[in-house]
Amino acid sequence: MKKYWLMTLVAIFTIFLAACGGSSTDAEDVTMPDNPEDLEGDITIWAWELEANYLEQDVVPAFNEEYPNVNVNIEQSGVDQVYQKVSAGLSSGGSGLPDIFQVENNRIHSFTNEFPDGLTDLNELGFDEHEDKFAESKVEGLKTDDGMLAAAPRDLGPVGVMYRTDVFEEAGVDPASIETWDDYIEAGKQVVEHTGKAFLGMDNEGLFRIMLQQQGAYFFTEDGKLDLTSEEANNAIEVIQEMRDEDLLVYTNNWDGQVAAMKNGEVANHPGAVWWSGTMIEQMPELSGNWDVFELPAFEESGNRAANDGGSALAIPSASENKAAAYAFVEFASTDVDSQINGLTNRGLFPSLTAAYDEPIFSEDQEYFNNQPFFEKFAETIEDIPPVNHAPGELEVRSIMESEFESFLLEDKAADQVLSDGQSQSQQQTGLETSE
Structure with a gap:
């Protein structure tokens, strides 16, 4: 009788373990058939x-x-x-x-x-x-x-600068002359002066992240420490602050606001990922032929002009x-x-x-984008996109930096304060160490 109950308990325990572990198999146990x-x-x-x-x-x-x-x-x-x-x-x-x-x-x-x-x-x-x-x-x-x-x-999502060809032409700006962020700012001044339009719109910290990545940096170091006060972060926000101080920026509030600013001609360009093309073609078809793209400006001459977003x-x-x-x-x-x-x-x-x-589509001219090989221009940047560390706390940090950039854009918060406050708040929320 005791033997019977022992066997029963063993069977029940075996079933219990199987239920807890599920019926999945380990990867090394998977056999792929030849046929x-x-x-x-x-x-x-x-x-x-x-x-x-x-x-x-x-x-x-x-x-x-x-x-x-x-x-x-x-x-x-x-x-x-x-x-x-x-x-x-x-x-x-x-x-x-x-x-x-x-x-x-x-x-x-x-x-x-x-x-x-x-x-x-x-x-x-x-x-x-x-x-x-x-x-x-x-x-x-x-x-x-x-x-x-x-x-x-x-x-x-390789990144480029999508721009209004008609607006740049009206302002006398040759996009081929824009190689650095300093060139970009000078072009922005010319556009604003000659057309009265804002040069670009911002609704979050997206451009800051793009600028970090093109320098091979990000919110985190390779070993996962917070790195929001790095040299690269300061380089990026100083450029954005100069844009703000020169009245080149307009705050577009959110995604819909950014789309509306591009559709209504409120802004002359948008540094963003290639996937924006789908939204542009769908929501602003009347602007077909009036958009084109040039490479992301570098921080220094011959510097990296590639980044990814998404x-x-x-x-x-x-x-x-x-x-x-x-x-x-x-x-x-x-x-x-x-x-x-x-x-x-x-x-x-x-x-x-x-x-x-x-494949042919990459070298084909796209009617919407000034009859130029739009996709090829992005593909040419792929090998230059630096890998970065998307650490577990990224979403929390992005949310914090989005709020910081809202204060930066709407309340003229100082650039260095944005970075230091973002770092300290991120450290408190994530518990991560900070880089030295």
Whole structure:
């Protein structure tokens, strides 16, 4: 009788352990079949609007031609909803999570830091053979300190200065003459004097982040310490302060305000990521032919003129019950050139897969952008984008700096005070050490 109860308890305990651990497999236990038709089962993906549409309409049909027995279910939610559900699932040990979810570079380390075993190392499934096919800055931003690749690179946001060709012409400004931020400011004075328009609009700390990255710096050092009072940060905010003092800036309040300022001709240019092109074409079609782009100005002659703003990736939770099919889909979605081009053409999603840059669309003249090879101009900057550390506390720091820049733009707060207050508030909120 005692033996019977002992066996029963062992069985119950075994079932309990299995329930706690879920039925997922470790990455090293996953076997990818040689024949794609042998891969089967269902996978679920969480993503938000543009990426969800890209995956469902541009990727799934092509993927199923190669993997006909994998059923892909795309669940579209808002950005915040995806993150909330992922956090809840990881907190509960993987319960209710999908097989794949979309994640931004600036959010990936929030998950890997809080849940170090929550995501699959894609290199253990074979993605290391693809790493050199992508922009270095993109791949490095998706790795943990110990070299784990937490997500597969998808789109990114190389930065340029989109400008009104008609306004620059009226002011007598040749964009080719703008090589440094000093040149940019002088051009701004000329535009304001001759046209009465503001040179550019600002609604947050975005330009500051762009300027930091082009110098190879960011909110954090490589080892994760706060670095808001660095030499690079001072370089950036001094340029922005000069713009403010010369009355080149207009405060545009928010995203909608920035779009309206560009649409209504209130501003003459916008330093921003390539993905702005989709919004411009959709919301200001009447300005077709009146926009073009030039490289981000450098801080010194022959200095770096490249930076990135935005972009996302595809991660596989460790709790996925069909890692083989999930990995096959992630690999296909990020490395299939035709799918990448469809994403760019149909949705303005700029690929991080460098082989895509050899496709005709990159060298084709775009009617909306002054009949110039708009996408090629951005692609030419990719190799020069410096990798930066998107540490776990980035969103908190960005929120703090957004408030600081609001005070800077609306209340004339001193530039050095913006940086010192931002650093101290960020330290209090995140608990991170500060750089010396």
